[in-house]
Structures are given as C-alpha cells and as structure tokens.
Amino acid sequence: MHAVDTNLLLRLFVNDDAAQAAKVRALFDAHAEEDGAFWVADIVLVELVWALDRVYGRPRAQITAALQALASNATVKVESLLALRDAAALYSQGPADFADCLLAAKARSVGCESLRTFDKKMRMLPGVKLL
Numbered sequence: 001m002h003a004v005d006t007n008l009l010l011r012l013f014v015n016d017d018a019a020q021a022a023k024v025r026a027l028f029d030a031h032a033e034e035d036g037a038f039w040v041a042d043i044v045l046v047e048l049v050w051a052l053d054r055v056y057g058r059p060r061a062q063i064t065a066a067l068q069a070l071a072s073n074a075t076v077k078v079e080s081l082l083a084l085r086d087a088a089a090l091y092s093q094g095p096a097d098f099a100d101c102l103l104a105a106k107a108r109s110v111g112c113e114s115l116r117t118f119d120k121k122m123r124m125l126p127g128v129k130l131l
Contacts, residue, residue, distance in 0.1 A: 001077065002031075004038045006047040013048075013066050014056055028075060036077035040070060042102060045084060049091070049098035064092040083109050096121045104128055 011021040012028075031037035045067065052058040052066065067088040070076050078084050086105035091098045096119075104125040107115045114129045115122075122128045 001036060001039050004040050004044065004076075006044045006051065009040070009044065009048050009070075010051055013052065016056075031075060035074045037075050039077045040079065042079045042083075042106075045070075045078070046099045046102060053098075060092055060094060063098075064088050067091075067098075080106060080109070090125055093124075096125055101125065 007020075008024045008027075011017055011024045015021045028038070049063055049067070052063045053060075058066075067084060071078060071081060071084050071088065080102075083102060083105040086108070087098065087101040090096065090101040090104065096104075100117075100119065100122045104115050104122065104127060108127050112127065114127050115125070116129055116131050118131055120130065123130055
C-alpha cells in the first residue's frame with residue numbers, strides 16, 4: 001500500500017500540470033489491479049476539498065463527485081470510508097465546510113451524543129449543537 005498526498009489527487013482532478021498528471025495516472029494504472037493500493041488520509045481529503053473550492057473555484061457538485069469517485073475506487077483505501085460518504089452527502093447540501101461535515105460524520109460514527117460549536121454554518125449538520 002502507498003499513501004497518497006493531496007497534490008497527487010489535485011493533479012488527477014484538475015490536470016493543471018499535464019506532466020505531473022500523467023505521472024499520477026501512470027502510477028494509478030500500474031496498480032489498477034490491486035485493491036486498496038493507495039491510502040488516502042482524512043486530512044488529505046480536507047486539503048483536497050479546500051484546494052478544489054478555494055484555489056480552483058470548483059462548485060460543490062463537482063467536488064462531491066470527486067469525493068464519490070475516490071470512495072468508490074477499489075484501488076483507493078480511504079481512512080474513514082463511511083464517514084467520507086456521510087460527509088460528502090452533507091457537504092453537497094451546504095453551507096458547512098467539508099472539514100466540518102467530516103468532523104460531524106466522524107463524531108456520529110464514534111457515538112458522540114453531540115458536536116458542540118460556535119460555527120453557525122454547522123447548525124444544520126446532524127448532531128451539531130450551537131453553544
């Protein structure tokens with residue numbers, strides 16, 4: 001298994017550097033038959049969404065599609081797959097940031113009664129309570 005950094009995934013989704021994107025595609029192609037060949041940490045997902053949104057100006061629907069593609073790719077092993085699926089669904093509905101959606105999904109997955117915050121954008125997320 002190989003860990004994948006955010007910049008590799010960005011090259012795949014954005015293709016802003018053709019040479020680097022080709023290297024990433026070649027790497028993924030070389031391991032295409034290996035289930036879970038590439039590990040993606042939760043922090044990489046947070047960075048990926050932030051960059052796609054803030055740096056590249058991609059709409060939520062496109063970002064959600066990228067997250068769903070990662071979640072459904074057998075070659076990719078996501079650190080928190082079920083939380084990612086829940087977080088992607090929450091993120092697609094807006095207005096909370098993906099990091100907040102992932103936090104709420106992970107809190108629920110470990111049995112937290114609630115997630116306390118001052119962040120008003122999070123108030124519509126399941127289990128979130130404003131303090």
